[in-house]
Amino acid sequence: MGIQGVRSQRQLSSEKTAAILAGAMQQFLRYGYAGSSMDRIAAAAGVSKATVYSHFRDKEGLFAALIQQMAVEKMALMDREHFGEGSARELLQRILAQGVGQLEEDDEYGAFIRLIIGESGRFPQLARLFVENISKPGVDRLTQLLAAHPQVQCSDPEATARIVIGAVVHYKLIQDILHGRDIMPLESDRIIQALVNLICGAPAQVWPSAGGSRS
Amino acid sequence: MGIQGVRSQRQLSSEKTAAILAGAMQQFLRYGYAGSSMDRIAAAAGVSKATVYSHFRDKEGLFAALIQQMAVEKMALMDREHFGEGSARELLQRILAQGVGQLEEDDEYGAFIRLIIGESGRFPQLARLFVENISKPGVDRLTQLLAAHPQVQCSDPEATARIVIGAVVHYKLIQDILHGRDIMPLESDRIIQALVNLICGAPAQVWPSAGGSRS
DNA sequence: GTCTATATCACGATAGAC
């Protein structure tokens, strides 16, 4: 099903290939798979429709190649980051601020997530590719980071990592992808602070006695 | 844009209307908006295509009516629940177990979420309808519950509620909607327990002294 | 390799009989 055999279509001009993929990205991200036409993709790429079919077997092959390319791109965004030194609280805060900020400024990322989820019924293998190359590496990295800092109070780092990632992704989902910013307004700092406080303990623990942590 | 004026189309037979909506649900949930055809919807409903057009103005009107109906249905699932008495930990655990269990057994719910997200670019008003009638009430209820139990250690109940809901929704998203169960296996109890421990403190609080809440 | 032109078909929406 199209996921294999993408590389075998690449030994062509590779100048037009990039243009076609760019046009396909613009259309697929905006209109979804079934809502995009090969005519408009060719027009957006600045080539004829026959050229598209000389570079990719059919619409499904083009779509699979695009998703694969975007998965590699978005995966690379995360791998290069090093988060320096500091306490667990500082480190976690830095990671979350960087992740949320990147997610908020990258409009394309939201459209990509929308596309993957929307087509996950028709293209389950591409959805799995997203999980394997994007979701899992992110959760794994955070899991190792939580496990490496024993001062954080969590007995299950893997489940905790998924909670953190899930909270951030869901925030992006409601705020941007589902256009809920006016209905459920919430500053991203509130999410970040609440997450850090949950995992590292409340910040201003005035009385370390039995009281609690109300402001 | 179709969201209004749905009721005005209802004073018809209302026998066929239900059949059409059922057929539309089957098709739209499976193939998305652009991937569904009015011919197959009519066939799935057991009526002719002209009958569909006598009950709904066009494809967009039918889609909007279906989303509206499903939003009301799924909203009603949550409103009727009463969670009895008990400590904050017991209460939260009961709520999460009930919510996750309902989300896991209801295949239709996953397909509905996939559809809403996938079409949120083309139909932003329907996405907002989902946020307003499904997401917001759930978060609001959990927020009030967290705020009503001062023994839970959270200074921002609203942000905390969104973290909890986000973790659960993201779990459903990865496991079922994106077919990642084999790639990132995780028992739902692990998520529930980790959430409860984060919010209510670790379970075995042997010494309630200055130590904090390490396990 | 890339184009224009075309084959073939399914789509949304409607007309008109009953």
Add this chain to the structure above:
DNA sequence: GTCTATCGTGATATAGAC
């Protein structure tokens, strides 16, 4: 109100010139 039949359009994919 519901059906059959159909109109016009735009879809995927290909043929053949250059």
